[in-house]
Amino acid sequence: MTGDIARLSLPQKTAQSRLIVVARARSAEDYDPVLKVLIDAGIRSVELTLTTPGTIEHLPRLVERFGDDADIGIGTVTDTDQLRRAVDAGARYLVTPITVPALLAAAVEAGVPLVPGGFTPTELFASWSAGASAVKVFPAGRLGAGYVKDLRGPFPDIEVVPSGGVDLETASQWLAAGAAAVSVGGPLLGDAFQGGDLGALRERARAFVAVAAGGRA
Numbered sequence: 001m002t003g004d005i006a007r008l009s010l011p012q013k014t015a016q017s018r019l020i021v022v023a024r025a026r027s028a029e030d031y032d033p034v035l036k037v038l039i040d041a042g043i044r045s046v047e048l049t050l051t052t053p054g055t056i057e058h059l060p061r062l063v064e065r066f067g068d069d070a071d072i073g074i075g076t077v078t079d080t081d082q083l084r085r086a087v088d089a090g091a092r093y094l095v096t097p098i099t100v101p102a103l104l105a106a107a108v109e110a111g112v113p114l115v116p117g118g119f120t121p122t123e124l125f126a127s128w129s130a131g132a133s134a135v136k137v138f139p140a141g142r143l144g145a146g147y148v149k150d151l152r153g154p155f156p157d158i159e160v161v162p163s164g165g166v167d168l169e170t171a172s173q174w175l176a177a178g179a180a181a182v183s184v185g186g187p188l189l190g191d192a193f194q195g196g197d198l199g200a201l202r203e204r205a206r207a208f209v210a211v212a213a214g215g216r217a
Contacts, residue, residue, distance in 0.1 A: 008113045010133050010159075010180065011071040011092045014045035018175060019212035020095075020161065021205075022047045022075060022185040025193045028054035031062060034189070037198045039069050041205035047075040047095050047183065050082060059089040067092075080106045087112050095163075095183075097138055099123040104130050115161055125155055134159035134180050141165020145173035152178065172211045184208060 014020060021043050025031055028048075035046060048055050048062070055074065063072055067090070074086035075095035080102055086094060087110045096103055097117040104127060107114035113133035118124040119142075124135040137147065140162030148160050162174045163183035171182040188208050192201045 006108075007131050008108070008111065008133050010113055010115075011045070011073075013071045014073075014093065014181060017042075017044040017209070017212055018179075018181040019043065019171075019208055020045045020047050020073075020163075020181055020183040021188055021208075022049060022163070022183055023052075023189065023193075024049045024185060025052045028052055028058035030193050031058065032065070033198065034192050034201070035062065035066055035070075037192075037202050038205050039066055041202045042209040043070060043205055045071045045073070045181075047073045047093075050074065050076040050078075050086075056082075056085050056089050059086070059091065063090040063092075077103065079103075083107060084110070093133070095136060097136070099127050101126075101130060104132060117163070121151060121154070124151065124158065124160075128155065128158050134161045136183065137162045139164030140170075140174070145170065145177040145179070148174065148177040148179055168207055168211060171208060175212065182212065 023046055071092040073093035074091040077083050077094050077096045083106050093113040094107055095115045099116055099118045108131050115134045115136045116127040116132050117136040117138040127135050137160055141164050151158055159180040161181045161183050166182050166184050167187035174182050188204050
């Protein structure tokens with residue numbers, strides 16, 4: 001709670017697992033087999049990106065199939081129309097790569113957790129103080145995990161989710177530094193959406209799940 005803003009928590013499975021997998025496919029029909037492998041391997045939060053054609057239209061089917069086992073959110077939200085459509089389709093949470101007050105206001109009104117992106121302390125604190133569920137540090141690959149400690153000097157309660165360039169080793173570092181969760185894409189997914197080995201995907205997913213649960217890379 002900051003001022004009069006009621007802060008929505010991250011969805012339970014996302015918060016407990018401390019790991020969000022960002023799934024960026026060529027088409028929405030490619031999601032199903034990959035999500036099945038991820039969820040079977042212990043992944044409990046998947047962010048589907050709006051850069052994938054048909055994502056919102058396909059979301060209700062994915063929520064029906066996988067929603068009991070994992071939080072399915074929508075990312076790369078950049079305007080309020082996208083946000084409302086994602087909410088109506090059943091998104092458990094929303095993620096943006098940017099800091100836009102109108103998006104946060106719309107998410108708060110809809111009662112859906114939003115993780116807005118930012119890079120500077122000014123951007124991140126502006127979103128946090130307006131009621132963000134957590135703030136997405138993006139692109140995190142340009143920073144080190146010590147950034148969490150630096151932010152928490154002036155902003156001791158801020159919840160941070162690094163995204164962009166987070167691999168197995170740096171995931172462990174960010175979580176040890178106090179990140180609420182880590183957001184991972186390519187280092188976990190690899191070539192899964194290009195016809196890659198789903199058995200290898202399962203092993204990578206299990207390794208990230210172990211790190212998020214407190215193991216080491």
